[in-house]
Amino acid sequence: MSCLSLLPEYTCDNMLGKGSFGETFLYTKKTNNKKYAVKIIPFGKYGISGIESEIKILEKIRKNICSKYVLCLKKTVVLDNNLFLITDYNNGYTLDRYMKHFSQSSPKVLLLLFRQLLSGLLYLHKLDISHQDIKGPNILINDTFIKSIKSGKINSSCNAMLIDLGLSCYTTKCQLSGTPQYQSPLFASAILSGKYDISINDSKKNDIYSLGYMFYMAANKGKDPYNEDETDKLSTSKFYEYIIKNKPIVSNYNTSKNKNVNQYINLLINSMLVNYNKIKINKLLSFISKIFKMENK
Numbered sequence: 027m028s029c030l031s032l033l034p035e036y037t038c039d040n041m042l043g044k045g046s047f048g049e050t051f052l053y054t055k056k057t058n059n060k061k062y063a064v065k066i067i068p069f070g071k072y073g074i075s076g077i078e079s080e081i082k083i084l085e086k087i088r089k090n091i092c093s094k095y096v097l098c099l100k101k102t103v104v105l106d107n108n109l110f111l112i113t114d115y116n117n118g119y120t121l122d123r124y125m126k127h128f129s130q131s132s133p134k135v136l137l138l139l140f141r142q143l144l145s146g147l148l149y150l151h152k153l154d155i156s157h158q159d160i161k162g163p164n165i166l167i168n169d170t171f172i173k174s175i176k177s178g179k180i181n182s183s184c185n186a187m188l189i190d191l192g193l194s195c196y197t198t199k200c201q202l203s204g205t206p207q208y209q210s211p212l213f214a215s216a217i218l219s220g221k222y223d224i225s226i227n228d229s230k231k232n233d234i235y236s237l238g239y240m241f242y243m244a245a246n247k248g249k250d251p252y253n254e255d256e257t258d259k260l261s262t263s264k265f266y267e268y269i270i271k272n273k274p275i276v277s278n279y280n281t282s283k284n285k286n287v288n289q290y291i292n293l294l295i296n297s298m299l300v301n302y303n304k305i306k307i308n309k310l311l312s313f314i315s316k317i318f319k320m321e322n323k
């Protein structure tokens with residue numbers, strides 16, 4: 027799809043990304059020269075009902091105070107059978123591009139990433155929304171954060187956020203959808219037993235696992251928490267059987283000079299992957315504050 031002149035008040039600069047639901051472009055508003063990311067979803071393809079949930083969820087977020095750690099909707103426009111979701115532009119990149127660099131960076135940078143993304147997830151869960159599609163391409167880190175990876179130093183402009191609420195859910199039952207690689211054993215068991223949906227509470231637990239999976243990759247040079255030689259060629263259902271039977275490999279972040287800091291970071295990641303069904307995000311956040319203090323000593 028070409029983005030030229032679709033929205034009269036804006037100019038279209040370039041495409042930012044293409045996903046399963048639509049295409050996202052960088053637009054500049056003519057009156058103030060401000061940049062926006064605009065996701066264009068043609069209804070023809072999915073029907074209005076197919077995209078209703080993303081709009082409702084985004085509207086729900088907009089009614090609340092926006093979180094710095096979840097992409098917030100500015101405006102929706104319907105034009106020529108297309109829905110335009112207008113959001114602030116984040117001038118950075120998606121996490122998958124920078125994933126393996128975090129493992130060589132300072133613990134402060136890694137922990138800040140964890141803290142911000144867990145805060146974003148807590149914000150969604152408090153609004154009774156489960157994200158359902160947490161993965162590298164759905165996490166944005168801004169350019170200051172990217173510079174921090176190299177310098178090892180953090181500052182208050184570093185920002186990481188969850189984006190793409192296209193598969194999110196806020197009703198009592200959530201459809202079993204999302205990318206197989208990042209799903210928890212709980213999710214895998216539900217699928218294998220022929221279920222089509224899970225409760226929102228279980229879906230929230232699954233979010234914690236998916237985020238833990240991303241943290242594992244960020245702390246372990248981009249490797250995933252299962253033996254890739256064994257899982258690479260498995261079909262989706264065999265992969266689900268595998269993760270139900272096998273425990274994730276223990277995380278091995280070791281960049282801090284303080285051995286206890288490394289050990290606690292690995293413990294945090296492992297508990298998200300193993301105890302995702304009982305762990306509370308608040309507890310994880312206070313654990314992160316403890317590790318921060320330990321590192322600063």
Ligand SMILES: Nc1ncnc2c1ncn2[C@@H]1O[C@H](COP(=O)(O)OP(=O)(O)O)[C@@H](O)[C@H]1O
Nearest residue numbers: 042043045046047048050063114115116163190
């Ligand atoms: N606010 C934004 N700022 C910068 N890039 C963005 C923004 N929103 C989305 N993108 C880019 O567009 C891609 C697709 O957006 P996303 O909301 O994930 O749509 P999809 O449902 O198509 O996956 C993202 O992976 C990211 O690269």
Ligand SMILES: [Mg+2]
Nearest residue numbers: 045163164190
């Ligand atoms: Mg996406």
